[in-house]
Amino acid sequence: MGSISVAGKEISTDEDGFIENVEDWTQDVADYIAQQEGIDMTEAHWEVVNFLRDYYAEYKIAPMIRILTKAIGKKLGADKGNTKYLYQLYPGGPAKQACKIAGLPKPTGCV
């Protein structure tokens, strides 16, 4: 349990630095977490984060990796619609690292 301070606001996080309340998320929060993770947010990174957030808003869960890769492939070109590309963007794993930056809860289970 901990918290991060972004733009003068204290935001509580779990032990792994995932924010506790999805509503606390802002772009600044994403930038802050990305920086902690050693990730320089480019436009491509934002595509992933934005897609994750939209999907979560509708389904209350992170998407299956395949749904994410397909969506990114459509946006950024077929050569980028694969897991390898996502791992290039987020070496800590698209499911976990990208979810963390997008302010989504950490996926649980055999993943």
Place this chain on the structure above:
Amino acid sequence: MADPTNIPVLKDEIEIPKLVKGATSHYHCHEAKDKHLEALGFVPGKPADWKEKAITKLGTLLKEQKSLKVFMDICVKCGSCTDKCHYYLGTKDPNNMPVARQDLLRKVYRKHFTLSGKIFGKLVGAEDLTEDVLKDWYTYFYQCSECRRCSVFCPYGIDTAEVTMAAREVMNSIGIGQKYTLEIINKVQTIGNNLGIPEAALEGTLEVLEEDMKDDTGLDIKLPLDQKNVDVLLITPSADLFSEPHIYSLMGYAKVFHQAGVSWTLSSYASEFANFGLFIGSIDHMKKVAQRIADISREFNVKRIVVGECGHAWRVGYSFWNTLIGPFNHLDSKYKQPTHICEYTLDLIKRGAIKLDKSANDEFVVTMHDSCNVARASRMGDHPGGQFTIPRELIKHSCNHYVEMDPETTHEKTFCCGGGGGLLSEEIMDLRVQGAMPRAQSLKQVMDNNGVNFMAIICAICKAQFSTVLPYYGIPRDTVGGVHQLISNAIILGGNR
């Protein structure tokens, strides 16, 4: 996620390491919060009389499980198990030697439940349950993946997994639990699967996979959800609906059913085969998790239950379902309940109902990793050792190039992936990486010597763990995949039905 700091170097063979006392004493799984404990009926917050409560609980377990009492009494400290644990081999911590791990509980047992221990105390290895001992319990019983490799080598057959489960049960009873496992058990009991995928997301996911299969094959291969009066209810780990490489096996199952012309369905209510109740030794929770499956099989009026690629769940399904949620009189008695998907597919191949084109997997030189709970805690098919022969036969039907790893590391001697038993959690990534060392070593050997580039697996945890940790050993993530991933590539679809 912090990168692992201490990655073992792979050598030509697995070396027995010199002991490094306390090497992993700082590896600590996140503890469950009050809400996780409460949701499962455990009382959070260690009570003032925690020690008495713990001893009472241990006493109850010893009465209920004669095996546990035998395991506590019978160890002669012969040392056979010491170098058999992947976590010991990978971490060098002496408390990860199975005998030492057991002794963390055994010494308390001696103090409270044996006459010699009560009288002579430490002289006979008896010790009271103190805060420090409890801390060791939490640390090291959550560094055991309950894989039971040590038990294979124990001349008395002491089952360390049962000892670990008992210790975890005792801890849960005094309000100390592990977050990863408890959170997941709660999700499957409330939402229906470990991941917490709600029905709408599940529907959408299956549609996307159907589209993918259409793109690949030109055929309408379905992933039916919540269909009644069909032949087969497929219960599979929810990772098959979420992760890679897991989803490729799911598509493999779908293609098999499609080509065989069998009606089948997944269930949104029982969308999980995994059963983490096993990991905490809780029969109640195991039953509760499994009950959803029995209930839905009645409601859907299916003839049989076929289960997907999941290791520990196969143990639960094969060995315990009948006692937990049986009998299965409402299902067709012609079939084994449950039937493993490997057995199911192999039978279709042997009867000529589906055909495979091995050359579809010519890019692969395949090996097989046996998953612990399938290898050592269950069986498959009609013959002893079927859990080894059936998946291998299936693999050999689907590809031209197959190589075995070192026989000291396969079949019942297989090494755990390093993430089983509820340890597939981020905060212990160091442990997971180090625990995977023995398997990484034998895999690397066949990669270097025989050109192996695909390790086929029938367990969702193994798939997830290896795809995460093997890259730290320089082994590509996509070296790991499912047995039905190979089937999916090789199955001949269309015309010959």
